[in-house]
Amino acid sequence: MALFAVFVTYDDNANARLQNNETNPMENSLYRDYPYFADVQVMIFVGFGCLLAFFRFYGFSGMVFNFLTAAFSIQWAILMQGFFQFYYDGKIHLAVINLLNAEFACAVVLISFGAVIGKTSPIQLLVMALLEIPIFAVVEWAVLKYIRINDAGGSILIHLFACYFGLGVTFVLYRPSLNDGHVKEITCYQSDILSVLGTLFLWVFWPSFNSALTFKGDDQHRAVLHTFIGLSSSTITAFALSAVFNKRGKLTMADIQNVTLAGGVTVGASVDMMISPVAAYALGIMGCTACFFGYRYLTPFLARRMRIQDQCGIHNLHGLTGLISSTAGICAILLANEETYGPSMYQIFSHRAPPVGDPKLLELQRLIPGLKPGLGRTAEEQALYQVAAIFSTIAAATVGGLLTGLVMKLPVMASPTDEDCFDDMLFFDTPSDFDSSVLKIPLNYNEKESNKVV
Amino acid sequence: MALFAVFVTYDDNANARLQNNETNPMENSLYRDYPYFADVQVMIFVGFGCLLAFFRFYGFSGMVFNFLTAAFSIQWAILMQGFFQFYYDGKIHLAVINLLNAEFACAVVLISFGAVIGKTSPIQLLVMALLEIPIFAVVEWAVLKYIRINDAGGSILIHLFACYFGLGVTFVLYRPSLNDGHVKEITCYQSDILSVLGTLFLWVFWPSFNSALTFKGDDQHRAVLHTFIGLSSSTITAFALSAVFNKRGKLTMADIQNVTLAGGVTVGASVDMMISPVAAYALGIMGCTACFFGYRYLTPFLARRMRIQDQCGIHNLHGLTGLISSTAGICAILLANEETYGPSMYQIFSHRAPPVGDPKLLELQRLIPGLKPGLGRTAEEQALYQVAAIFSTIAAATVGGLLTGLVMKLPVMASPTDEDCFDDMLFFDTPSDFDSSVLKIPLNYNEKESNKVV
Amino acid sequence: MALFAVFVTYDDNANARLQNNETNPMENSLYRDYPYFADVQVMIFVGFGCLLAFFRFYGFSGMVFNFLTAAFSIQWAILMQGFFQFYYDGKIHLAVINLLNAEFACAVVLISFGAVIGKTSPIQLLVMALLEIPIFAVVEWAVLKYIRINDAGGSILIHLFACYFGLGVTFVLYRPSLNDGHVKEITCYQSDILSVLGTLFLWVFWPSFNSALTFKGDDQHRAVLHTFIGLSSSTITAFALSAVFNKRGKLTMADIQNVTLAGGVTVGASVDMMISPVAAYALGIMGCTACFFGYRYLTPFLARRMRIQDQCGIHNLHGLTGLISSTAGICAILLANEETYGPSMYQIFSHRAPPVGDPKLLELQRLIPGLKPGLGRTAEEQALYQVAAIFSTIAAATVGGLLTGLVMKLPVMASPTDEDCFDDMLFFDTPSDFDSSVLKIPLNYNEKESNKVV
Numbered sequence A, B, C: 001m002a003l004f005a006v007f008v009t010y011d012d013n014a015n016a017r018l019q020n021n022e023t024n025p026m027e028n029s030l031y032r033d034y035p036y037f038a039d040v041q042v043m044i045f046v047g048f049g050c051l052l053a054f055f056r057f058y059g060f061s062g063m064v065f066n067f068l069t070a071a072f073s074i075q076w077a078i079l080m081q082g083f084f085q086f087y088y089d090g091k092i093h094l095a096v097i098n099l100l101n102a103e104f105a106c107a108v109v110l111i112s113f114g115a116v117i118g119k120t121s122p123i124q125l126l127v128m129a130l131l132e133i134p135i136f137a138v139v140e141w142a143v144l145k146y147i148r149i150n151d152a153g154g155s156i157l158i159h160l161f162a163c164y165f166g167l168g169v170t171f172v173l174y175r176p177s178l179n180d181g182h183v184k185e186i187t188c189y190q191s192d193i194l195s196v197l198g199t200l201f202l203w204v205f206w207p208s209f210n211s212a213l214t215f216k217g218d219d220q221h222r223a224v225l226h227t228f229i230g231l232s233s234s235t236i237t238a239f240a241l242s243a244v245f246n247k248r249g250k251l252t253m254a255d256i257q258n259v260t261l262a263g264g265v266t267v268g269a270s271v272d273m274m275i276s277p278v279a280a281y282a283l284g285i286m287g288c289t290a291c292f293f294g295y296r297y298l299t300p301f302l303a304r305r306m307r308i309q310d311q312c313g314i315h316n317l318h319g320l321t322g323l324i325s326s327t328a329g330i331c332a333i334l335l336a337n338e339e340t341y342g343p344s345m346y347q348i349f350s351h352r353a354p355p356v357g358d359p360k361l362l363e364l365q366r367l368i369p370g371l372k373p374g375l376g377r378t379a380e381e382q383a384l385y386q387v388a389a390i391f392s393t394i395a396a397a398t399v400g401g402l403l404t405g406l407v408m409k410l411p412v413m414a415s416p417t418d419e420d421c422f423d424d425m426l427f428f429d430t431p432s433d434f435d436s437s438v439l440k441i442p443l444n445y446n447e448k449e450s451n452k453v454v
Helices: A002-018 A027-051 A057-086 A095-117 A123-146 A155-172 A189-211 A218-243 A252-268 A277-305 A314-336 A338-348 A357-366 A379-408 A447-453 B002-018 B027-051 B059-085 B095-115 B120-145 B155-172 B189-211 B218-244 B253-267 B277-305 B314-335 B340-349 B357-365 B379-408 B447-454 C001-020 C029-049 C061-087 C096-116 C122-147 C155-172 C191-209 C217-246 C253-265 C277-305 C314-334 C340-347 C359-367 C379-408 C447-453
Strands: A091-094 B092-093 C090-096
Touching: A002 B120, A027 A057, A027 A095, A027 A189, A027 B189, A027 B218, A027 C447, A057 A091, A057 A123, A057 B092, A057 B218, A057 B447, A091 A095, A091 B092, A091 C122, A095 A155, A095 A314, A123 A379, A123 B120, A123 C090, A155 A252, A155 A314, A155 A379, A189 A218, A189 A252, A189 B314, A189 C029, A189 C061, A218 A277, A218 A338, A218 A447, A218 C061, A218 C096, A252 A277, A252 A314, A252 A357, A252 C061, A277 A314, A314 A379, A379 B189, A379 C253, B027 B059, B027 B095, B027 B189, B027 B277, B027 C217, B027 C379, B059 B092, B059 B095, B059 B120, B059 C191, B059 C217, B059 C314, B092 B095, B095 B314, B095 C217, B155 B253, B155 B379, B189 B218, B189 B253, B218 B253, B218 B277, B218 C340, B218 C447, B253 B277, B253 C379, B277 B314, B277 C379, B314 B379, B340 B357, B357 B447, B379 C217, C029 C061, C029 C096, C029 C191, C061 C090, C061 C096, C061 C122, C090 C096, C096 C122, C096 C155, C096 C314, C122 C379, C155 C379, C191 C217, C191 C253, C217 C253, C217 C277, C217 C340, C253 C314, C277 C314, C314 C379, C379 C447
Parallel strands: none
Antiparallel strands: none
């Protein structure tokens, strides 16, 4: 109870700051942004909510803490991102585009949540959101304003940041006794189906996620196509790998719930570029393969040797795929030329557009009215800036995650005991048919019997 | 069976009347209205359906009767509203906007359904819809045509009407023996999760609900922002209150399923006005707090002392919040001035626009082409009309609800016995794993054992 | 495992072919097509997925094989349809409209899947998709290019084709021992609810499905209205029939899951025509009635006498309704005249527009700019072409289905044994609470006891 008092303070704090806001609605922007905003809302609240409800005794927590964390993160991100990106005339100017940006920041928190699900109290999650959002907002602002990169699908800023932040947190929150699994770390038939449902919602609306912040027109169209192709190819690949590498040729639900989505991340960084459909297809296969073998070999390795317990395997679904995506983005930047893109190249790669005063700018502006002056970077320069952004994002995320983990480890945070992990009983008034206590005896002791009763 | 024959008659009746309709499609209106229509459809059929499936032995009924009642209500509302609002040249002119209006009327019926869920047969529900829709259509038509109010989110017409109609019905259908709870009035783990899923769908698409019937452009943009902010703040507040006022600091699923949505209703009446984001935030907190304490204290009080058994607590989620919302709307109207709104004030508060012939109208029409002449009301006059609308709506809803309840209480309506309440067995061929009979023994007698078996 | 190697080859094959593609994005088409594409995506992946998860021990398979088959079918259809319809300059030109067309082809495969669900291995399903998609693409191309029909909702090309193809397949895969039902061919409480949820998603987005490929403007508006009215009336009718023809006046969940949707198919062929709302209403009732009695009498008859085991009753939901719809379409074509439609008649019935060189074409093009020259057909001629299309589609689908069934029956396809049908255990690593073995004893032997334990 005392801990929730702290949380209500943040709430009031948010409220007080919101008094500085002022609505600045523009007719067009609503109709341009709202459909994408609505789709991303479904992904965040329904998609993530169902996906994270995959534990047998932790379904309430997975879905409901996702709801709480998401609602809090979006509010907090509106303020933090507003301060860095939409602050002028002494006010944060609020529109649906802010909400959309805030949902992306919220996705960052929810991905990091995946690393520590089941082992954290809601107050710890809120503290994580409280610290992660400002760090993310600073990094986002610094990267967009000073390094200036191309990253339409957020592979670098969203996925890599979220992954390494989450790994930093879970490194600090390491629980040695859980390395051999927890008796309640199991799924059940209904929770697996619910989680697949979440995957399907994410799958269906991912094209909106990847294309929401691109240029309108052909760029956005390409983003939709590439995301769809990447997801398709990674889905097929995930099924094939799951069956081939299973001892008895059966499918594993965890693969279907997670690995199928790898393609959406992998096409992210180059999603609006002219990479050709086959490249999107290949990226889907590569991301999926990396993600699949990450789950099989890397996640256990990280847990045993590196003290990193990555509960949902976010390093596979967001880290490895994010790295592949970033690399692909750099390749696409190096290969981009006016022959393929025409003059609109300077619109997509806006930092390569000639700077103010360059006579070529006027010439291009005749071809593309409304083209903004850029920095006159070459492809190689832009690629180097992308590399710089990748490394600085990973570094900032890791450090931020470690520090956040230290704060979350404070005794006041009401971290659940090892015994109570993955158990809704600790946080919820559960209905009478819920009984996790039957499994408190070791599972290998009399597995058969306990299953029969429950 | 005989009772369903009656229902089929209504069906044919509806059919016969539909022969007078004629399609009058307009290209623009489809693309303007269809996205909002689709979102509201998801809310009505999926959102309400899942939310009302929260009982352990009444999931089929909750979801399926919602489906039936909604489909019937929309059809019936197309005719009733069509007759009052879209009737000219001897025909009802049908477009997607009619369907959208009919969905709002349908939402009214479904909210009222929440007061009597578990205690009514489908034939009673259809009779309720059959009577509620015309009463609602008359009230809506009278209020919009003669009193003329501002109520973009429907706080007065939808939420207050639905709430007091439902309370009127449940007052008549009072079952004294159920005041201490029913042995089957319980949830289970999966039904709670399903219900949260419904809440999430309502939460995600509520901005579309509140903004569907506003003016396009900045008004609609504000409606989306305010609804989102109101829902966010009420969500955070609901979690905090649920944990703080729980004896053991745990969260209660019923709060998360219902109280989190209070903000969406509370911002309703002023959702398109320039109330500033912080006011939307504060409204969310106020509505949520009123709703939360309503569930804890008012609902039991109404059941014990006033003979009003409000099954889903619609008086908390729609009544109290509707009253707050209406009051806030009146304040916003009183505070509205040209300084804040500019000349577009006469567009939002259309009844304050100068009447035909007033020279000021011509002046304003130069600034805002297409501005319609109004009634030349002052802010105070408009506020008084709002008050009149609130009281007349509540009065009409209560009387209508009481009369409808009397009709529904007729013996021919096949009302379930007290024993059979909250039980799917009465209305459905249930699968073999469904067994509600095990709980027919009093729950307090041997609660432990009965839970173990089921 | 060896069987999945075959599947991976198709995957690579798809990849290799995709190298010939090239993105050809157009700004407008994205914003025109993407909302409908997203809605249809929800129907395909979430709606079908939930609907097909209705078996108690086959929920994983229903939802996951739907996911796999859909992802594969769409990819494959992009190539196949691309080759026939979007192939020029040596390349398939890819846009969101291709994806939308591919989703319709995918819907064909998923409908056919309904006939054989529970009795097929994933490799058989992929083989079915592999063969059905090209046959469908050829038939679609031939009908659209040479016969040239009006079929906006796809009643002929999608529903009739899918139905008779599926019946052809299931005729070959006949399993005599399953004619009296299978011990695991049962639902459970949660799977029934999940399936209703799928129905609701299909119901809500069906207007988008039927209107996605119509002309924009009033045609699309009518398509939305007719579909909604048809679904509404068939829903009410389905509830009434289900209660009236049940022995004890109870509702049957299978009716609610399937028969309610009949109206969406039945209005399909004439969905964009001026058939008047009451005709859409009547079509909904007729389709629903045919579908309902089909489930009661025709499906058992087909299984016992014709060796056609139609698992989900696709002949009722797609065959009978498709025939009614096609007939209605022909009537609407015969009744169409300039008086009702005005000059835009030649836009809807584009093949009735005057051919190039006809002076009437120039006259009409003054009234409707952009009207394309047609074939100068009369209403009767067009009706005859529709009849030809219906018979040739059914013939091609049946033959194609029979041949595909023969391929699927090859021993290498790993068809499950009769014993293992309707059981997830064969294809999935199932969680510990899943235990289908308890039902391997005959159900009628000691039904009571087995139910109690599970």
